[in-house]
Amino acid sequence: MNTSDRSQIGEMPHGRPPQTEFNDGLDYPRLGQVTFRRGTLTENQQALFDEHWPRMGTLLEDRVIDIDEWFGRSGAKTIVEIGSGTGTSTAAMAPLEADTNIIAVELYKPGLAKLLGSAVRGGIDNIRMVRGDGIEVLARMFEPESLDGIRVFFPDPWPKARHHKRRIIQSGPLNLFASRLKKGGVLHVATDHAGYTEWINELVNVEPSLEFKGWPWPECPQLTDRQVITKFEGKGLDKDHVITEYLWEKI
Ligand SMILES: C[S@@+](CC[C@H](N)C(=O)[O-])C[C@H]1O[C@@H](n2cnc3c(N)ncnc32)[C@H](O)[C@@H]1O
Numbered sequence: 001m002n003t004s005d006r007s008q009i010g011e012m013p014h015g016r017p018p019q020t021e022f023n024d025g026l027d028y029p030r031l032g033q034v035t036f037r038r039g040t041l042t043e044n045q046q047a048l049f050d051e052h053w054p055r056m057g058t059l060l061e062d063r064v065i066d067i068d069e070w071f072g073r074s075g076a077k078t079i080v081e082i083g084s085g086t087g088t089s090t091a092a093m094a095p096l097e098a099d100t101n102i103i104a105v106e107l108y109k110p111g112l113a114k115l116l117g118s119a120v121r122g123g124i125d126n127i128r129m130v131r132g133d134g135i136e137v138l139a140r141m142f143e144p145e146s147l148d149g150i151r152v153f154f155p156d157p158w159p160k161a162r163h164h165k166r167r168i169i170q171s172g173p174l175n176l177f178a179s180r181l182k183k184g185g186v187l188h189v190a191t192d193h194a195g196y197t198e199w200i201n202e203l204v205n206v207e208p209s210l211e212f213k214g215w216p217w218p219e220c221p222q223l224t225d226r227q228v229i230t231k232f233e234g235k236g237l238d239k240d241h242v243i244t245e246y247l248w249e250k251i
Pocket residue numbers: 031037082083084085086087088089105106107108111132133134135152153154155156157168230231232233
């Protein structure tokens with residue numbers, strides 16, 4: 001199989017995925033070892049993946065996505081979700097925002113396969129997927145000021161102090177998110193991890209072009225109800241963890 005065939009069915013080339021050097025003095029998480037997450041699909045998942053991934057999914061690469069062409073319509077709002085996991089929220093929210101293009105970005109192939117299955121079975125037309133590191137995907141595949149929303153639900157908390165630098169919510173990604181959002185665009189983050197909550201609380205005003213709106217924000221121009229209790233959130237609730245949600249507006 002040559003490289004282009006492989007990219008059609010969502011296989012990651014071996015080795016480290018591309019890592020952009022950001023020279024803006026801000027902190028960017030570098031994922032190191034965990035950049036490449038393998039995963040085996042069941043036979044059914046694989047068949048579904050082979051059939052639908054070429055239309056609904058793509059791999060991280062150096063190419064700006066033609067959003068209108070991919071979704072087959074023009075002028076619709078576009079929201080990117082980073083770290084969609086198995087896509088529980090993604091698949092539950094998308095039908096309620098059918099006029100919005102939803103692009104789920106995830107490294108974990110079985111998670112993408114699950115979301116793909118939910119979209120196909122549910123006849124949900126407004127979801128597309130990119131397999132790759134969300135930071136690289138945003139930097140390489142989306143133009144500045146091209147998105148109406150960015151969602152990051154329950155990002156990996158990296159609880160050990162020496163791993164905090166891997167947290168996706170920090171000055172660099174916030175700057176990148178802001179740069180990809182249109183004016184008036186929305187960043188929505190949720191976490192159920194107390195340590196991550198404290199960490200984000202310190203950062204809410206760090207990016208000058210993101211105005212912190214807190215939670216809730218009744219006039220928010222897009223859907224903010226995640227619709228479901230995700231697996232991770234469910235675990236958090238069992239342990240009496242508090243879910244904290246954050247909204248910012250690009251100014
Ligand atoms: C704790 S899970 C949450 C999944 C989902 N949002 C939910 O609420 O159920 C975090 C997910 O983010 C993904 N992830 C972590 N870092 C990422 C990155 N840089 N780019 C894309 N996905 C990432 C992981 O593979 C994992 O599936």
